Amino acid sequence: MIKKLRYGGQIAHDNVVPRVGSHARQNAISNLPRFRKGQLKIQEMAFVLVGIVVLVALVLLFFVAFQSMEANKNAAYYREARAITMLEMIASLPELRCSSSFSTTSESVCLDYDKVIAFNSSEEVQNNYDTLWDNSWVSKIEIEEVYVNSSVRKGKTYTIYSKESEGNVKSYATYAALCTDEPSGLICKIAKIRATINMP
Amino acid sequence: MLKKRGVIEFSWIFALIVGAIILFLAFYFIGTKFTEKNILKSIQTEQSLDIIFNPFSSFGSLGATSSKVILLRNSEKINFSCDSNGLGFNSILVSTEAVLKPRLVYYKYIFTENFSQGKDFQIISKPFSMPWRVADFIYFIPRNINYCFIGFNDIKDEFGDSGTGLNISNFQFKDSRNQCNEPSIKVCRSGCDINVNNGVVTKTSGTTYYVDDATMYAAIFSDPTIYNCNLKRLGKRIEYQTKVYDEKVASILSRCSDTFGLSSLRTNAGALYYERISRAIGDILIALKASSDIINDQNRRAQCKLF
Numbered sequence: 001m002i003k004k005l006r007y008g009g010q011i012a013h014d015n016v017v018p019r020v021g022s023h024a025r026q027n028a029i030s031n032l033p034r035f036r037k038g039q040l041k042i043q044e045m046a047f048v049l050v051g052i053v054v055l056v057a058l059v060l061l062f063f064v065a066f067q068s069m070e071a072n073k074n075a076a077y078y079r080e081a082r083a084i085t086m087l088e089m090i091a092s093l094p095e096l097r098c099s100s101s102f103s104t105t106s107e108s109v110c111l112d113y114d115k116v117i118a119f120n121s122s123e124e125v126q127n128n129y130d131t132l133w134d135n136s137w138v139s140k141i142e143i144e145e146v147y148v149n150s151s152v153r154k155g156k157t158y159t160i161y162s163k164e165s166e167g168n169v170k171s172y173a174t175y176a177a178l179c180t181d182e183p184s185g186l187i188c189k190i191a192k193i194r195a196t197i198n199m200p
Numbered sequence: 201m202l203k204k205r206g207v208i209e210f211s212w213i214f215a216l217i218v219g220a221i222i223l224f225l226a227f228y229f230i231g232t233k234f235t236e237k238n239i240l241k242s243i244q245t246e247q248s249l250d251i252i253f254n255p256f257s258s259f260g261s262l263g264a265t266s267s268k269v270i271l272l273r274n275s276e277k278i279n280f281s282c283d284s285n286g287l288g289f290n291s292i293l294v295s296t297e298a299v300l301k302p303r304l305v306y307y308k309y310i311f312t313e314n315f316s317q318g319k320d321f322q323i324i325s326k327p328f329s330m331p332w333r334v335a336d337f338i339y340f341i342p343r344n345i346n347y348c349f350i351g352f353n354d355i356k357d358e359f360g361d362s363g364t365g366l367n368i369s370n371f372q373f374k375d376s377r378n379q380c381n382e383p384s385i386k387v388c389r390s391g392c393d394i395n396v397n398n399g400v401v402t403k404t405s406g407t408t409y410y411v412d413d414a415t416m417y418a419a420i421f422s423d424p425t426i427y428n429c430n431l432k433r434l435g436k437r438i439e440y441q442t443k444v445y446d447e448k449v450a451s452i453l454s455r456c457s458d459t460f461g462l463s464s465l466r467t468n469a470g471a472l473y474y475e476r477i478s479r480a481i482g483d484i485l486i487a488l489k490a491s492s493d494i495i496n497d498q499n500r501r502a503q504c505k506l507f
Contacts, residue, residue: 055216059223063231082254089256094333095444099507118447125447128440131287132255132307183456183503 075200079137080170083197086136087174090193095119095129096160098179110177111191116143120158129161139165140196143178145189155191168199245294248272251323252292252338255307258325265358267366269343270321278316280340282429284473287436290426309430310338311422318342322368324359328414331465331492331499332445332507334438337414339421341370347420348372348380350388352396358413387420394420399482409482411489428481435472438488442466445506456504464491 091097091111096119098110119125133141140162145155171194178191248270251258277295281302282288290310293302309328320343325336341347347370349355356373359366374380377392386392395402396416399409406424410416419427442462449460468488475481499506 051216052219055220056223059220060227063224063227066228067231067235082256085254086256089258092258094335095441099332099505112448114448114451115444117451118444122443122447125440125443128443129287131289135304135306136255181505 072200079197079199080172082136083138083170083172083195086138087172087193087195090141090160090195091176098181110179110188111143111193113178113180113189116158116160116178119160126159126161130163133161133163137198138195139163139169139198140194142194142196144192144194145178146175146192147190155189165196165198169196170199171196245272245276249292249294252290252308252310252340253303253305255305258336265324265326265366267322267324267359267368270323272319272321275317275319280310280312280314280316280423280426282426282433284429284432284436287440288429288433290430307335308338309335309418309434310340311418311427311430312340313421314423314426316340316342318344320344322370324366324368324417326414326417328412328434329492330434330438330488331496332441334434334441337418339417341421343370346370346372346381346384348374348377348384348386350374350377350380350386350392352387354413396420399486406478408478409485411485415485424478428478431481431485432473432475435469435474435484435488438469439466439473442469448506452504452506456502458498458502458504458506460495460498460502460506461491462495465495 091109096111096115098112133139138161141160142162143158143160145157147155173192173194176191176193177188179186179188249272251268251270279293279295279302281291283291283304287306289304289306290308291302291304292310322339322341322343324339324341326339327333328335328337349371352373355371356362357365359368359371360373361367372380372384377386377388380386385394387394387396389395389397393403396419399411401408401410401416401419403424408419408424408427410419415431418430422430442465445460446462449462452458465488468484468491472481472484472488475484495506
């Protein structure tokens with residue numbers, strides 16, 4: 001009676017039962033009929049190739065995930081850098097900055113209090129500029145009056161733009177002069193420009 | 201591979217782990233080398249062109265005409281287009297960027313030809329007031345294109361090599377066409393490549409209309425389609441700014457009794473936004489300038505200034 005045993009996915013006769021160890025395996029293989037030995041090698045090779053492909057795919061997947069993590073980090077850094085540049089430039093936007101009449105020489109870098117009030121009091125005015133803020137990932141811009149002794153008096157906060165933010169946000173701030181052109185002369189306060197940025 | 205049934209040999213586990221590490225490192229180094237090169241190229245181009253890409257970047261001093269030279273590492277093909285929907289945008293496509301996707305530049309008004317190629321670019325920024333400072337115009341000119349201005353002393357004062365001029369190297373200022381160095385685009389009152397006369401700029405690509413220096417330079421250096429599109433965008437911007445100034449007028453009334461006629465400016469700015477025909481855009485621009493002059497006059501006499 002011929003007993004059949006499985007060996008390496010192959011069917012072998014019981015007279016070539018494989019034993020543990022490479023020497024035994026060599027013997028077992030050498031005792032196989034010639035065509036079965038070849039088949040076994042092809043199958044082993046196919047198995048190794050499939051294994052390599054799966055391995056490469058997994059590594060590639062891991063690599064892509066790693067790269068996208070890096071890209072996210074770079075995007076966050078880029079937004080941060082853009083936010084800092086933007087803060088410096090908000091006070092010079094024609095819609096917010098002081099006009100030439102505020103200064104005897106050229107246009108001064110300060111916020112026009114009346115323009116800030118215009119933005120704060122009108123949602124329509126705020127929404128007119130949403131493309132500028134949306135495309136700069138801004139969810140909120142506020143101007144806050146700052147007093148030297150802030151514990152005694154809390155300054156008013158004016159909203160330039162506000163949109164509901166989703167997810168991760170970060171705020172950046174800088175200082176600027178907030179001025180009104182009165183008949184008696186220029187009156188300025190210290191203000192904080194605060195921008196809230198949507199982070200990736 | 202199998203020691204006993206279902207038990208994997210240590211050497212195979214080791215080979216898999218080491219193989220995975222080697223493969224990962226190979227992908228990482230090859231990938232980063234390739235992407236790094238492309239990203240570095242993109243970043244260098246982007247940083248150089250930040251003045252036009254970033255709505256918050258600026259150069260020169262505030263409220264003055266300024267110039268800057270952009271030097272790119274390689275010669276680039278740059279395509280410009282414009283969209284006037286709402287506040288609109290300028291679209292810029294740099295051919296060597298890693299991702300061939302146009303950049304949409306909001307709140308900047310870039311006046312240039314549709315297509316520019318070169319390594320060095322001359323950028324000139326000039327404030328545009330109507331009547332207050334609405335925005336800064338940006339003229340984007342490849343430095344391999346020479347302009348020869350014939351009989352324009354005012355332009356020579358602004359862009360020439362005199363003490364106060366910006367000394368733009370690819371601009372020549374001559375008294376006659378024969379004196380121009382070749383090759384160059386000749387700009388004169390009539391009979392040149394670009395004719396500038398009495399509020400009208402004529403060139404082979406079309407006719408455009410101007411009302412002040414800022415719009416005249418814009419008409420000279422840009423394609424008529426981009427010029428008209430940017431003017432329409434500016435029309436919308438003036439309309440929105442008028443709303444801000446309307447609110448400011450209300451604030452001023454609490455301290456002074458000055459009045460300003462902003463309604464005609466708003467109407468003309470709105471009309472500029474909706475107009476499509478070049479000639480009609482020119483007419484509206486003239487009307488806009490007239491209403492702007494009236495407000496300018498009112499502001500000059502006002503106790504509490506609007507701008």
